[in-house]
Amino acid sequence: MDKNRCNGCGKCKEVCAKGEKIWKINNKLAHVSNLEFCHACMLCQMKCKKNAITINRPWIDKKYQKTENNNII
Incomplete structure (x- = not known):
């Protein structure tokens, strides 16, 4: 949560x-x-119009990492 944007x-x-x-x-x-x-x-x-919220989902982001040639692994 970005307090400066909320x-x-x-x-x-x-x-x-x-x-x-x-x-x-x-x-x-x-x-x-x-x-x-x-x-x-x-x-x-x-829904946040101020872009104050960032959600980290490492279990998903790690699953869909891109390789050097931009293929999803």
Whole structure:
């Protein structure tokens, strides 16, 4: 979560199926309070107009690494 970009609009919490359990909005800033319920679906990241959310999914990103000749392995 990029605190310098977030304006606390709450879209992240709104689109998240587990928003009430994951997201908290305080002082015009969203923050993750509990990642235990996050499925890394990336809906919050896609809906954030300020690009304040970055989701790391190493188990997927590693699976689809590109080789030198840009073939997916």
